[in-house]
Amino acid sequence: MVIVANYTPPEYLAYLHKENIPYLVAGKERVDLKLALEKMKSQLGVTSVVSTSPGKLGGALLRAGLVDEINILFLPAIIGGFETPSLFQSPELKPNEWPTPLRLIWAQVQNDGRVWLRYEVMPEQNPLRKKAVNADRKE
Secondary structure: OEEEEEOHHHHHHHHHHHOOOEEOOOOOOOOOHHHHHHHHHHOOOOOOOOOOOOHHHHHHHOOOOOOOEEEEEOOOOOOOOOOOOOOOOOOOOOOOOOOEEEEEEEEEOOOOOEEEEEEEEEEHHHHHHHHHHHOOOOO
16 A cells, blocks of 8 residues: 555556555645554554554654554674665754653564564653653743
């Protein structure tokens, strides 16, 4: 399924229709990820979504507060490079934004040296975020 916005070009929607690729409209000019997930639940009965796409989609979902768990599998290898994608690509944090805290909920070291980590996303547990919110309320 492809998620599109109201302003998605009609030619692209026609292509999706021709190829029998289902799509869901969520958002006016840009895709609204929260609305997309709400529609997926209400219209399709979806209760859980797994995104294996790191980078920009992962960063957008994380910044929108739509991620509740992160699984990371470390391979015993180093890639490096300036153009190498990161786990979560998004704009830099603003001065009043804070990194999203995580709580380790499971870890497994595998025989081949891979390490699998599962983290719960804890956005409301960040003490720095609470200070910023309280400071904003005082103004």
